[in-house]
Amino acid sequence: MRRWATYSSLAVFVALLAAGLSLDEFRTAVANAITICLSCIGIG
Amino acid sequence: MFHLARRRWVQIVSTIALNPIVPYFFAGKIVQAQSKGVCVPVLNCYSCPAAVGACPIGTLQHSFAALRFRISTGVIQPGLYALGSLGIVGSLIGRFPCGWFCPFGLLQELLHKIPGPKLGIPKILNYLKYAILALTVFILPAVILDAVGYGETWFCKWICPAGTLEAGLPLVAANADIRSQIGLLFIWKVALLAAFVLWMIVSMRPFCRTVCPLGAFLGLFNKVSLLRLTVDSDRCLGCGSCSRVCPVDLDVPKQPNSPECIRCLKCVKACEVGCLDYQFPLHARREETVAPADRDR
Numbered sequence: 366m367r368r369w370a371t372y373s374s375l376a377v378f379v380a381l382l383a384a385g386l387s388l389d390e391f392r393t394a395v396a397n398a399i400t401i402c403l404s405c406i407g408i409g
Numbered sequence: 410m411f412h413l414a415r416r417r418w419v420q421i422v423s424t425i426a427l428n429p430i431v432p433y434f435f436a437g438k439i440v441q442a443q444s445k446g447v448c449v450p451v452l453n454c455y456s457c458p459a460a461v462g463a464c465p466i467g468t469l470q471h472s473f474a475a476l477r478f479r480i481s482t483g484v485i486q487p488g489l490y491a492l493g494s495l496g497i498v499g500s501l502i503g504r505f506p507c508g509w510f511c512p513f514g515l516l517q518e519l520l521h522k523i524p525g526p527k528l529g530i531p532k533i534l535n536y537l538k539y540a541i542l543a544l545t546v547f548i549l550p551a552v553i554l555d556a557v558g559y560g561e562t563w564f565c566k567w568i569c570p571a572g573t574l575e576a577g578l579p580l581v582a583a584n585a586d587i588r589s590q591i592g593l594l595f596i597w598k599v600a601l602l603a604a605f606v607l608w609m610i611v612s613m614r615p616f617c618r619t620v621c622p623l624g625a626f627l628g629l630f631n632k633v634s635l636l637r638l639t640v641d642s643d644r645c646l647g648c649g650s651c652s653r654v655c656p657v658d659l660d661v662p663k664q665p666n667s668p669e670c671i672r673c674l675k676c677v678k679a680c681e682v683g684c685l686d687y688q689f690p691l692h693a694r695r696e697e698t699v700a701p702a703d704r705d706r
Contacts, residue, residue: 370633371500378496385490390472393486395446397471398455398463401439401587404566405456405467406577407598408590 416509416673424512427451428575433458437584439576448494451511452623454569456576458583465491466546466623467565467572474550474560481558495623499630502689503637503666507617507624508673513571514617518656520609528611529658534619535669541568542622564622566594570602613656617671628668636672636689638665644684651676651685661685 385391403409427449430440439458449462472488479486498506507514521527545564554560565572577598580587608615617624631637640662651661654675659667661676665685677685 367633371635374630374633375497375500378493378500380493381489382493382497385486385488385493388486388489390486390488390490391446393472394448394463394468394490395443397468398445399439399441401580402454402456402467402562402565402572402576403587403590404562405454405569405572406580406587407566407573407595408577408587409592409594 414678416675417515419509420511420515420518423451423510424515427453427462427510427512428457428459429461430459434579435583437580437582437587439580448491449510450495450498450506450623450627452513452569452571452621453511454565454572454576456572456580458576458579460575463491465495466569467562469495470546470550470562470565473547474562476551476560477554478558495626496630499627499634501635503631503634503672504624504627504668504670505636505672507621507627508671511617512575513621514614514671516574517609517614517616520606521613523610526611527613530612530615530618532658537619538621538625541620542625546622567597568601568620570598570605570616573598573602613658614671618657618669624671625668628670631666631668631670631672636687638670638672638677639686639688640665641684641686644682646682646684648681650679650681654679 433440436458439456440461442461444461445455445463447462448465448468450465452466453460453462453464455463455467468491469488472486472491476487541564545568549563550560552560577595581591581595582588605616638661642662645662647662652659655661656673656675657669657671659669662685664670672687674687677687
């Protein structure tokens with residue numbers, strides 16, 4: 366039962382990752398990460 | 410499989426590997442590489458000048474903060490990439506990254522080594538991190554919007570001491586433009602960081618246990634992940650040596666796969682009879698370390 370839950374969970378999140386990549390979210394993640402996040406560093 | 414005695418070295422190497430471009434600390438700018446799209450399953454701010462990966466919590470918040478604006482422009486990007494990345498790591502190894510790879514976890518463990526009075530943490534505070542995860546990462550960024558339709562990264566902006574330490578302080582120190590913009594928010598965040606540092610000296614891993622939304626998310630997988638702790642109750646002597654070394658104060662034999670467990674595996678190392686072990690594909694079970702006769706004590 367637990368093993369079933371493990372592999373189901375894995376399959377669901379692999380599918381989410383693939384869906385995210387197909388929606389071009391990787392490029393958006395890069396764009397966010399290469400810009401200094403002023404709110405993250407406490408500037409505003 | 411995991412060399413338990415080398416955990417500290419793994420933490421140090423991980424910290425360096427996640428932040429290898431050290432000269433950027435002095436340049437007042439951040440690395441701009443494609444690798445920064447990769448979500449690393451630890452709290453390592455992507456505005457840290459030397460960072461080469463993305464903080465998944467920051468990525469998630471940005472996705473939710475921009476969700477409604479993007480939908481209004483016909484772009485659907487609901488953060489599935491970051492959620493999927495985190496869920497895969499959680500499904501495979503649960504909170505293992507907290508115990509072995511997280512730079513902020515390493516800092517907390519080192520600060521706790523400073524001699525002085527030590528305090529426990531009330532268990533009720535363990536639940537706070539779930540509220541912080543739900544509210545500041547998912548709900549508030551998507552619900553409270555500015556005039557343009559963007560939300561805020563609530564956790565990063567108002568709470569995250571890792572961002573202040575790894576990104577805020579170095580950038581303020583090295584970049585005059587950023588330094589000129591310091592205001593009350595920065596003072597608040599530095600004060601919060603200072604409070605956490607003091608708490609880290611007197612309590613073990615207080616941030617991980619009470620606040621960290623990443624730990625809260627990964628901990629949800631501890632019961633189902635491929636990596637899990639096992640207890641052989643027939644061999645357990647009830648000596649308590651495992652629980653005494655547990656950094657998050659778990660009663661290990663009773664709750665080996667608690668969401669609070671950061672998978673540091675100190676308990677496995679501490680168990681003298683080998684009744685504690687971890688399961689993971691390709692990992693061979695530990696051999697007994699005491700003679701069978703001693704087990705009857």
